[in-house]
Amino acid sequence: MSALNRREFTALAGAFAATSVSPAAPAVAARHGRVVIIGGGAGGATVAHHVKRAAPELSVTLVEVQKRYTTCFFSNLYIGGFRSFRSITHDYAGLAKLGVEIVHDWAMGVDTARRTVALRSGTTLDYDKLVLSPGIDLKYETIEGYDPEVAERMPHAWKAGVQTRILRRQITDMPDGGVVVLAPPPNPYRCPPGPYERVSMIAHYLKYHKPRSKLILLDPKPKFSKQALFMEGWEQHYGGIIEVRLSNEVQNQRVVRVDGNRMELETADGETLKAAVANVIPAQRAGQIAHLAGCADGDWCPIRPSNFSSTLVEDVYVLGDAAIASKMPKSGFSANSQAKVVANDIVAALAGKKRFPPRYRNTCWSLIATNNAVKVGASYKAGEKLVEVTSKFISKVGEEASLRARTFEEALGWYDSITADMFAKG
Ligand SMILES: Cc1cc2nc3c(=O)[nH]c(=O)nc-3n(C[C@H](O)[C@H](O)[C@H](O)COP(=O)(O)OP(=O)(O)OC[C@H]3O[C@@H](n4cnc5c(N)ncnc54)[C@H](O)[C@@H]3O)c2cc1C
Incomplete structure:
Protein backbone atom coordinates (compact mmCIF):
# COMPACT_ATOMS: atom_id res chain seq x y z
CA MET A 1 0.00 0.00 0.00
CA SER A 2 2.88 2.36 0.74
CA ALA A 3 3.82 2.25 -2.96
CA LEU A 4 0.52 3.96 -3.90
CA ASN A 5 0.10 7.72 -3.89
CA ARG A 6 -3.07 9.35 -2.58
CA ARG A 7 -4.78 9.61 -5.95
CA GLU A 8 -4.02 6.00 -6.82
CA PHE A 9 -5.25 4.90 -3.41
CA THR A 10 -8.51 6.80 -3.83
CA ALA A 11 -8.96 5.24 -7.25
CA LEU A 12 -8.21 1.81 -5.89
CA ALA A 13 -10.66 2.30 -3.05
CA GLY A 14 -13.24 3.35 -5.62
CA ALA A 15 -12.52 0.26 -7.67
CA PHE A 16 -12.91 -2.00 -4.67
CA ALA A 17 -16.12 -0.21 -3.70
CA ALA A 18 -17.44 -0.88 -7.19
CA THR A 19 -17.19 -4.62 -6.61
CA SER A 20 -19.35 -4.43 -3.47
CA VAL A 21 -23.14 -4.81 -3.66
CA SER A 22 -23.98 -1.21 -2.79
CA PRO A 23 -26.04 0.32 -5.63
CA ALA A 24 -24.12 3.58 -5.17
CA ALA A 25 -20.77 1.88 -5.73
CA PRO A 26 -20.55 2.08 -9.56
CA ALA A 27 -20.90 5.85 -9.31
CA VAL A 28 -17.80 5.95 -7.10
CA ALA A 29 -15.82 3.97 -9.65
CA ALA A 30 -17.13 6.09 -12.47
CA ARG A 31 -16.10 9.30 -10.70
CA HIS A 32 -12.52 8.08 -10.39
CA GLY A 33 -12.11 5.97 -13.44
CA ARG A 34 -13.42 7.50 -16.61
CA VAL A 35 -11.23 6.80 -19.61
CA VAL A 36 -12.13 8.41 -22.92
CA ILE A 37 -10.29 7.33 -26.06
CA ILE A 38 -10.56 9.24 -29.32
CA GLY A 39 -9.79 7.13 -32.39
CA GLY A 40 -10.65 3.45 -32.75
CA GLY A 41 -7.70 2.44 -34.93
CA ALA A 42 -4.47 0.58 -34.23
CA GLY A 43 -3.65 2.68 -31.15
CA GLY A 44 -7.03 3.60 -29.68
CA ALA A 45 -8.85 0.29 -30.11
CA THR A 46 -5.93 -1.55 -28.48
CA VAL A 47 -5.93 0.83 -25.50
CA ALA A 48 -9.68 0.32 -25.06
CA HIS A 49 -9.26 -3.46 -25.15
CA HIS A 50 -6.39 -3.61 -22.67
CA VAL A 51 -7.75 -1.08 -20.18
CA LYS A 52 -11.14 -2.79 -20.05
CA ARG A 53 -9.65 -6.27 -19.78
CA ALA A 54 -7.20 -5.30 -17.03
CA ALA A 55 -9.62 -3.14 -15.04
CA PRO A 56 -13.26 -3.89 -15.90
CA GLU A 57 -14.34 -1.52 -13.12
CA LEU A 58 -13.14 1.50 -15.11
CA SER A 59 -15.52 3.20 -17.50
CA VAL A 60 -14.00 3.08 -20.99
CA THR A 61 -15.53 5.08 -23.83
CA LEU A 62 -14.17 4.80 -27.36
CA VAL A 63 -15.09 7.66 -29.70
CA GLU A 64 -14.72 6.60 -33.32
CA VAL A 65 -16.49 8.27 -36.20
CA GLN A 66 -16.58 5.19 -38.45
CA LYS A 67 -18.80 2.17 -37.76
CA ARG A 68 -16.31 -0.11 -39.49
CA TYR A 69 -12.54 0.27 -39.65
CA THR A 70 -10.59 -0.73 -42.74
CA THR A 71 -6.94 -1.33 -41.95
CA CYS A 72 -4.32 0.53 -43.94
CA PHE A 73 -2.12 -2.46 -43.26
CA PHE A 74 -2.76 -4.99 -46.02
CA SER A 75 -4.68 -2.34 -48.01
CA ASN A 76 -1.87 -2.48 -50.58
CA LEU A 77 -2.53 -6.21 -50.86
CA TYR A 78 -6.16 -5.40 -51.62
CA ILE A 79 -5.04 -2.92 -54.29
CA GLY A 80 -2.81 -5.60 -55.83
CA GLY A 81 -5.62 -8.19 -55.77
CA PHE A 82 -4.13 -10.34 -52.99
CA ARG A 83 -6.85 -9.67 -50.38
CA SER A 84 -10.56 -8.87 -50.42
CA PHE A 85 -11.81 -5.55 -49.05
CA ARG A 86 -13.96 -7.47 -46.59
CA SER A 87 -10.94 -9.25 -45.14
CA ILE A 88 -9.37 -5.92 -44.13
CA THR A 89 -12.52 -4.39 -42.62
CA HIS A 90 -13.51 -4.85 -38.97
CA ASP A 91 -16.27 -3.83 -36.57
CA TYR A 92 -16.35 -2.97 -32.87
CA ALA A 93 -18.63 -5.78 -31.66
CA GLY A 94 -15.85 -7.54 -29.70
CA LEU A 95 -14.94 -4.38 -27.79
CA ALA A 96 -18.62 -3.62 -27.09
CA LYS A 97 -19.10 -7.16 -25.78
CA LEU A 98 -16.18 -6.62 -23.41
CA GLY A 99 -17.95 -3.59 -21.95
CA VAL A 100 -16.28 -0.76 -23.85
CA GLU A 101 -18.83 1.94 -24.65
CA ILE A 102 -18.53 2.59 -28.37
CA VAL A 103 -19.64 6.04 -29.47
CA HIS A 104 -19.73 6.54 -33.23
CA ASP A 105 -19.38 10.31 -33.31
CA TRP A 106 -16.83 12.97 -34.22
CA ALA A 107 -14.82 14.56 -31.38
CA MET A 108 -14.95 18.30 -32.02
CA GLY A 109 -12.91 19.65 -29.14
CA VAL A 110 -11.34 19.02 -25.76
CA ASP A 111 -11.60 21.30 -22.72
CA THR A 112 -8.47 20.23 -20.89
CA ALA A 113 -9.20 22.45 -17.86
CA ARG A 114 -12.66 20.94 -17.31
CA ARG A 115 -11.55 17.54 -18.67
CA THR A 116 -14.37 17.21 -21.14
CA VAL A 117 -14.67 16.17 -24.77
CA ALA A 118 -17.31 17.77 -27.00
CA LEU A 119 -18.89 15.58 -29.67
CA ARG A 120 -20.56 16.67 -32.91
CA SER A 121 -23.89 15.27 -31.67
CA GLY A 122 -23.85 17.78 -28.79
CA THR A 123 -22.90 15.21 -26.14
CA THR A 124 -20.14 16.06 -23.67
CA LEU A 125 -17.97 13.34 -22.16
CA ASP A 126 -16.08 13.74 -18.86
CA TYR A 127 -12.73 12.06 -18.43
CA ASP A 128 -10.06 11.38 -15.84
CA LYS A 129 -7.65 10.15 -18.50
CA LEU A 130 -7.96 11.02 -22.17
CA VAL A 131 -6.25 9.04 -24.93
CA LEU A 132 -5.78 10.53 -28.39
CA SER A 133 -4.96 8.18 -31.24
CA PRO A 134 -6.53 10.06 -34.17
CA GLY A 135 -3.97 9.04 -36.79
CA ILE A 136 -3.06 11.54 -39.49
CA ASP A 137 -4.50 14.41 -41.46
CA LEU A 138 -3.27 15.10 -44.97
CA LYS A 139 -1.67 18.46 -45.74
CA TYR A 140 -3.54 19.01 -48.99
CA GLU A 141 -2.31 22.60 -49.05
CA THR A 142 1.27 21.47 -49.76
CA ALA A 283 2.67 15.43 -46.46
CA GLN A 284 0.95 14.68 -43.16
CA ARG A 285 0.31 15.95 -39.65
CA ALA A 286 -1.31 14.60 -36.47
CA GLY A 287 -5.11 14.27 -36.64
CA GLN A 288 -6.96 17.53 -35.99
CA ILE A 289 -8.25 16.70 -32.50
CA ALA A 290 -4.68 16.44 -31.19
CA HIS A 291 -4.11 20.04 -32.33
CA LEU A 292 -7.42 21.23 -30.90
CA ALA A 293 -6.53 19.63 -27.55
CA GLY A 294 -3.30 21.63 -27.46
CA CYS A 295 -1.11 18.52 -27.69
CA ALA A 296 0.77 19.40 -30.88
CA ASP A 297 4.01 21.26 -31.30
CA GLY A 298 4.12 21.93 -35.03
CA ASP A 299 2.70 19.01 -36.97
CA TRP A 300 3.10 16.27 -34.35
CA CYS A 301 2.68 15.69 -30.61
CA PRO A 302 5.56 15.47 -28.13
CA ILE A 303 5.23 12.69 -25.54
CA ARG A 304 7.09 11.23 -22.57
CA PRO A 305 8.89 8.08 -23.76
CA SER A 306 8.02 6.23 -20.53
CA ASN A 307 4.24 6.21 -21.11
CA PHE A 308 3.27 8.33 -24.16
CA SER A 309 1.64 10.97 -21.97
CA SER A 310 1.55 14.41 -23.58
CA THR A 311 4.34 16.74 -22.46
CA LEU A 312 1.98 19.65 -23.11
CA VAL A 313 -1.34 18.68 -21.51
CA GLU A 314 -1.92 16.86 -18.22
CA ASP A 315 -3.84 13.56 -18.11
CA VAL A 316 -3.78 13.20 -21.88
CA TYR A 317 -1.90 10.49 -23.80
CA VAL A 318 -1.07 10.72 -27.49
CA LEU A 319 0.01 7.62 -29.36
CA GLY A 320 0.20 6.09 -32.80
CA ASP A 321 0.92 8.17 -35.86
CA ALA A 322 0.09 11.46 -34.11
CA ALA A 323 2.93 11.14 -31.58
CA ILE A 324 6.60 12.05 -31.94
CA ALA A 325 8.03 8.64 -31.10
CA SER A 326 11.62 9.39 -32.19
CA LYS A 327 13.04 6.38 -34.04
CA MET A 328 9.81 4.38 -33.80
CA PRO A 329 8.13 4.54 -37.22
CA LYS A 330 4.51 5.51 -37.64
CA SER A 331 3.06 2.04 -38.05
CA GLY A 332 0.14 -0.06 -36.83
CA PHE A 333 2.56 -2.38 -35.04
CA SER A 334 4.15 0.61 -33.24
CA ALA A 335 0.73 2.05 -32.30
CA ASN A 336 -0.40 -1.33 -30.93
CA SER A 337 2.81 -1.70 -28.92
CA GLN A 338 2.56 1.84 -27.52
CA ALA A 339 -1.10 1.21 -26.67
CA LYS A 340 -0.23 -1.57 -24.25
CA VAL A 341 2.13 0.74 -22.36
CA VAL A 342 -0.53 3.47 -22.28
CA ALA A 343 -3.18 1.00 -21.07
CA ASN A 344 -0.89 -0.26 -18.33
CA ASP A 345 -0.12 3.29 -17.22
CA ILE A 346 -3.84 4.10 -17.04
CA VAL A 347 -4.83 1.02 -15.03
CA ALA A 348 -1.90 1.67 -12.70
CA ALA A 349 -3.01 5.27 -12.18
CA LEU A 350 -6.77 4.71 -11.95
CA ALA A 351 -7.16 1.17 -10.66
CA GLY A 352 -3.99 0.72 -8.61
CA LYS A 353 -2.62 -2.14 -10.75
CA LYS A 354 1.09 -2.86 -11.10
CA ARG A 355 3.00 -0.58 -13.49
CA PHE A 356 5.41 -2.53 -15.71
CA PRO A 357 8.59 -1.09 -17.28
CA PRO A 358 7.76 0.14 -20.81
CA ARG A 359 9.02 -1.91 -23.75
CA TYR A 360 8.18 -1.18 -27.37
CA ARG A 361 8.52 -3.16 -30.57
CA ASN A 362 7.87 -2.77 -34.26
CA THR A 363 8.04 -4.90 -37.37
CA CYS A 364 6.94 -3.79 -40.83
CA TRP A 365 6.44 -6.52 -43.42
CA SER A 366 6.09 -5.66 -47.11
CA LEU A 367 4.90 -7.94 -49.86
CA ILE A 368 6.97 -7.55 -53.05
CA ALA A 369 5.57 -10.40 -55.17
CA THR A 370 3.60 -13.61 -54.62
CA ASN A 371 4.92 -15.32 -51.46
CA ASN A 372 7.84 -12.89 -51.39
CA ALA A 373 7.83 -10.60 -48.35
CA VAL A 374 10.59 -8.68 -46.56
CA LYS A 375 10.64 -7.13 -43.11
CA VAL A 376 12.34 -4.50 -41.00
CA GLY A 377 11.96 -4.05 -37.26
CA ALA A 378 13.38 -3.06 -33.90
CA SER A 379 12.93 -3.18 -30.13
CA TYR A 380 12.93 0.03 -28.12
CA LYS A 381 13.19 1.33 -24.58
CA ALA A 382 12.20 4.60 -22.99
CA GLY A 383 15.21 6.87 -22.79
CA GLU A 384 15.25 10.10 -20.80
CA LYS A 385 13.96 12.20 -23.71
CA LEU A 386 13.57 9.77 -26.61
CA VAL A 387 12.33 6.31 -27.41
CA GLU A 388 15.66 4.53 -28.02
CA VAL A 389 16.49 1.52 -30.20
CA THR A 390 17.86 -1.48 -28.30
CA SER A 391 18.15 -3.90 -31.24
CA LYS A 392 17.08 -4.02 -34.87
CA PHE A 393 16.89 -6.34 -37.88
CA ILE A 394 16.14 -6.25 -41.61
CA SER A 395 15.71 -8.86 -44.37
CA LYS A 396 18.72 -9.35 -46.62
CA VAL A 397 19.14 -8.89 -50.34
CA GLY A 398 19.44 -12.27 -52.08
CA GLU A 399 17.47 -14.33 -49.57
CA GLU A 400 16.15 -17.78 -50.53
CA ALA A 401 12.60 -17.92 -51.88
CA SER A 402 11.65 -20.25 -49.01
CA LEU A 403 12.70 -17.64 -46.42
CA ARG A 404 10.74 -14.93 -48.23
CA ALA A 405 7.70 -17.24 -48.24
CA ARG A 406 8.08 -17.80 -44.48
CA THR A 407 8.34 -14.04 -43.97
CA PHE A 408 5.03 -13.67 -45.79
CA GLU A 409 3.48 -16.35 -43.57
CA GLU A 410 4.67 -14.34 -40.55
CA ALA A 411 2.96 -11.25 -41.97
CA LEU A 412 -0.31 -13.15 -42.36
CA GLY A 413 -0.07 -14.36 -38.76
CA TRP A 414 0.71 -10.84 -37.56
CA TYR A 415 -2.32 -9.43 -39.36
CA ASP A 416 -4.65 -11.89 -37.68
CA SER A 417 -3.14 -11.34 -34.25
CA ILE A 418 -3.04 -7.52 -34.35
CA THR A 419 -6.63 -7.24 -35.53
CA ALA A 420 -7.76 -9.75 -32.87
CA ASP A 421 -5.88 -7.66 -30.28
CA MET A 422 -7.30 -4.35 -31.50
CA PHE A 423 -10.90 -5.47 -31.75
CA ALA A 424 -11.00 -8.06 -28.91
CA LYS A 425 -11.94 -10.85 -31.31
CA GLY A 426 -12.18 -14.44 -30.21
C1 LIG B 1 -0.87 1.86 -47.41
C2 LIG B 1 -0.51 1.66 -45.98
C3 LIG B 1 0.03 0.46 -45.58
C4 LIG B 1 0.35 0.25 -44.24
N1 LIG B 1 0.89 -0.94 -43.88
C5 LIG B 1 1.26 -1.15 -42.60
C6 LIG B 1 1.82 -2.40 -42.21
O1 LIG B 1 2.00 -3.31 -43.03
N2 LIG B 1 2.16 -2.57 -40.92
C7 LIG B 1 1.94 -1.59 -39.98
O2 LIG B 1 2.27 -1.81 -38.81
N3 LIG B 1 1.42 -0.38 -40.33
C8 LIG B 1 1.07 -0.15 -41.60
N4 LIG B 1 0.52 1.06 -41.96
C9 LIG B 1 0.43 2.16 -40.96
C10 LIG B 1 -0.78 2.04 -40.03
O3 LIG B 1 -1.98 1.93 -40.75
C11 LIG B 1 -0.85 3.26 -39.12
O4 LIG B 1 0.42 3.55 -38.62
C12 LIG B 1 -1.81 3.01 -37.96
O5 LIG B 1 -3.11 2.79 -38.44
C13 LIG B 1 -1.77 4.17 -36.97
O6 LIG B 1 -2.68 3.94 -35.93
P1 LIG B 1 -3.40 5.19 -35.23
O7 LIG B 1 -4.19 4.63 -34.11
O8 LIG B 1 -2.41 6.25 -34.97
O9 LIG B 1 -4.35 5.77 -36.35
P2 LIG B 1 -5.60 5.04 -37.20
O10 LIG B 1 -5.35 3.59 -37.19
O11 LIG B 1 -5.65 5.78 -38.45
O12 LIG B 1 -6.82 5.35 -36.29
C14 LIG B 1 -7.30 6.65 -36.13
C15 LIG B 1 -8.83 6.59 -36.00
O13 LIG B 1 -9.27 7.78 -35.37
C16 LIG B 1 -10.50 8.17 -35.96
N5 LIG B 1 -10.64 9.60 -35.68
C17 LIG B 1 -9.71 10.57 -35.97
N6 LIG B 1 -10.14 11.74 -35.50
C18 LIG B 1 -11.33 11.53 -34.90
C19 LIG B 1 -12.24 12.38 -34.23
N7 LIG B 1 -12.01 13.69 -34.06
N8 LIG B 1 -13.39 11.84 -33.73
C20 LIG B 1 -13.65 10.50 -33.90
N9 LIG B 1 -12.81 9.66 -34.53
C21 LIG B 1 -11.65 10.16 -35.01
C22 LIG B 1 -10.35 7.77 -37.41
O14 LIG B 1 -11.62 7.59 -38.01
C23 LIG B 1 -9.53 6.49 -37.33
O15 LIG B 1 -10.35 5.33 -37.34
C24 LIG B 1 0.15 1.28 -43.28
C25 LIG B 1 -0.39 2.50 -43.70
C26 LIG B 1 -0.72 2.69 -45.03
C27 LIG B 1 -1.33 3.99 -45.45
Missing part, protein backbone atom coordinates in the same frame (compact mmCIF):
# COMPACT_ATOMS: atom_id res chain seq x y z
CA ILE A 143 0.31 20.54 -53.34
CA GLU A 144 -1.29 23.26 -55.46
CA GLY A 145 -4.60 22.12 -56.93
CA TYR A 146 -4.97 19.18 -54.55
CA ASP A 147 -7.92 19.03 -52.13
CA PRO A 148 -10.38 16.39 -50.86
CA GLU A 149 -12.52 16.75 -54.00
CA VAL A 150 -9.59 16.30 -56.39
CA ALA A 151 -8.50 13.35 -54.23
CA GLU A 152 -11.56 11.51 -55.53
CA ARG A 153 -9.93 11.60 -58.98
CA MET A 154 -6.32 11.42 -57.78
CA PRO A 155 -6.66 9.29 -54.66
CA HIS A 156 -4.09 9.28 -51.86
CA ALA A 157 -5.52 6.08 -50.35
CA TRP A 158 -3.47 6.88 -47.24
CA LYS A 159 -6.53 6.56 -45.02
CA ALA A 160 -8.09 3.24 -45.81
CA GLY A 161 -11.71 2.90 -46.89
CA VAL A 162 -13.39 4.71 -49.77
CA GLN A 163 -10.06 6.07 -51.00
CA THR A 164 -8.55 2.58 -51.18
CA ARG A 165 -11.50 1.34 -53.23
CA ILE A 166 -11.19 4.29 -55.64
CA LEU A 167 -7.52 3.55 -56.29
CA ARG A 168 -8.14 -0.16 -56.84
CA ARG A 169 -11.03 0.56 -59.22
CA GLN A 170 -8.99 3.10 -61.21
CA ILE A 171 -6.19 0.59 -61.65
CA THR A 172 -8.50 -2.18 -62.80
CA ASP A 173 -10.44 0.21 -65.10
CA MET A 174 -7.49 2.01 -66.74
CA PRO A 175 -6.55 1.17 -70.32
CA ASP A 176 -3.68 -1.22 -71.00
CA GLY A 177 -0.82 1.11 -71.87
CA GLY A 178 -1.88 3.81 -69.39
CA VAL A 179 0.66 5.27 -66.95
CA VAL A 180 0.29 5.07 -63.17
CA VAL A 181 2.09 7.86 -61.32
CA LEU A 182 2.73 7.29 -57.62
CA ALA A 183 3.95 10.28 -55.59
CA PRO A 184 5.00 9.39 -52.02
CA PRO A 185 5.09 12.03 -49.25
CA PRO A 186 8.12 13.68 -47.66
CA ASN A 187 9.27 12.45 -44.21
CA PRO A 188 7.90 11.92 -41.62
CA TYR A 189 4.76 10.09 -42.66
CA ARG A 190 2.53 7.10 -41.87
CA CYS A 191 4.20 3.79 -42.78
CA PRO A 192 7.64 4.50 -44.28
CA PRO A 193 7.72 1.35 -46.52
CA GLY A 194 4.02 1.71 -47.46
CA PRO A 195 4.44 3.59 -50.77
CA TYR A 196 7.02 1.07 -51.99
CA GLU A 197 4.94 -1.95 -51.07
CA ARG A 198 2.19 -0.21 -53.05
CA VAL A 199 4.51 0.21 -56.04
CA SER A 200 5.16 -3.55 -55.87
CA MET A 201 1.48 -4.45 -55.64
CA ILE A 202 0.41 -2.17 -58.49
CA ALA A 203 3.30 -3.39 -60.66
CA HIS A 204 2.25 -6.96 -59.93
CA TYR A 205 -1.26 -6.18 -61.13
CA LEU A 206 0.01 -4.41 -64.26
CA LYS A 207 2.36 -7.27 -65.12
CA TYR A 208 -0.50 -9.76 -65.38
CA HIS A 209 -3.43 -7.55 -66.43
CA LYS A 210 -2.06 -4.47 -68.26
CA PRO A 211 1.32 -5.58 -69.61
CA ARG A 212 1.74 -2.48 -71.80
CA SER A 213 1.33 -0.12 -68.82
CA LYS A 214 4.03 1.32 -66.59
CA LEU A 215 4.38 2.96 -63.20
CA ILE A 216 6.43 6.08 -62.51
CA LEU A 217 7.54 6.70 -58.92
CA LEU A 218 8.01 10.44 -58.33
CA ASP A 219 9.72 10.61 -54.95
CA PRO A 220 10.54 13.87 -53.15
CA LYS A 221 13.23 11.99 -51.15
CA PRO A 222 16.73 10.83 -52.11
CA LYS A 223 16.23 7.38 -50.54
CA PHE A 224 13.52 5.27 -48.95
CA SER A 225 12.77 2.47 -46.49
CA LYS A 226 14.05 -1.03 -47.40
CA GLN A 227 15.30 0.48 -50.65
CA ALA A 228 17.83 -2.22 -51.58
CA LEU A 229 15.22 -4.93 -50.96
CA PHE A 230 12.56 -3.23 -53.02
CA MET A 231 14.94 -2.37 -55.86
CA GLU A 232 16.13 -5.96 -56.02
CA GLY A 233 12.54 -7.23 -56.09
CA TRP A 234 11.45 -4.72 -58.73
CA GLU A 235 14.35 -5.66 -60.99
CA GLN A 236 13.60 -9.37 -60.58
CA HIS A 237 9.84 -9.24 -60.99
CA TYR A 238 8.85 -6.00 -62.67
CA GLY A 239 11.67 -5.11 -65.08
CA GLY A 240 10.48 -2.51 -67.58
CA ILE A 241 7.33 -1.73 -65.62
CA ILE A 242 8.63 0.56 -62.84
CA GLU A 243 10.54 3.78 -63.42
CA VAL A 244 12.08 5.10 -60.21
CA ARG A 245 12.71 8.84 -60.00
CA LEU A 246 14.23 10.02 -56.72
CA SER A 247 15.09 13.59 -55.76
CA ASN A 248 18.71 14.63 -55.25
CA GLU A 249 21.07 17.56 -55.98
CA VAL A 250 20.43 17.12 -59.69
CA GLN A 251 16.64 16.64 -59.87
CA ASN A 252 13.62 17.49 -57.71
CA GLN A 253 10.75 15.08 -58.36
CA ARG A 254 8.44 16.48 -55.67
CA VAL A 255 4.93 17.01 -57.02
CA VAL A 256 4.14 20.69 -56.55
CA ARG A 257 0.95 21.06 -58.61
CA VAL A 258 -1.80 18.81 -59.92
CA ASP A 259 -4.68 19.26 -62.34
CA GLY A 260 -7.40 16.76 -61.52
CA ASN A 261 -9.40 17.41 -64.70
CA ARG A 262 -6.47 16.91 -67.06
CA MET A 263 -4.92 14.20 -64.84
CA GLU A 264 -1.61 16.06 -64.88
CA LEU A 265 1.11 16.36 -62.25
CA GLU A 266 3.90 18.92 -62.23
CA THR A 267 7.23 18.35 -60.48
CA ALA A 268 9.40 20.95 -58.74
CA ASP A 269 11.68 20.74 -61.80
CA GLY A 270 8.80 21.98 -63.95
CA GLU A 271 8.10 18.73 -65.81
CA THR A 272 4.43 17.87 -66.47
CA LEU A 273 3.34 14.21 -66.54
CA LYS A 274 0.00 12.89 -67.74
CA ALA A 275 -1.37 9.91 -65.83
CA ALA A 276 -4.12 7.37 -66.31
CA VAL A 277 -4.00 6.88 -62.54
CA ALA A 278 -2.37 9.36 -60.14
CA ASN A 279 -1.79 8.18 -56.58
CA VAL A 280 -0.84 11.44 -54.85
CA ILE A 281 0.15 11.08 -51.19
CA PRO A 282 0.70 14.48 -49.59
